Amino acid sequence: MPPEQEHRISVRLDKLLADRGMTLTELADRVGVTIVNLSILKNGKAKAIRFSTLSAICRELDCQPGDLLGYDG
Secondary structure (H helix, E strand, O other): OOOOOOOOEEEOHHHHHHHHOOOHHHHHHHHOOOHHHHHHHHOOOOOOOOHHHHHHHHHHHOOOHHHHEEEOO
16 A cells, blocks of 8 residues: 555635634534544544535535635645
């Protein structure tokens, strides 16, 4: 199996939370995931995200997936 390559996906969860005056804890409660899992996503350490989780985050932050994720090519 080849070694993992570093990804170039950026996560803009901090900005979206700040823009909406919401805490990570509040979002975790609304989405139904642990604060640890959201923190891993926020810090760019997540290796995957379920579409159901992404949908719930977008619903609660009233955003599109492209508002949350970017490609730093």
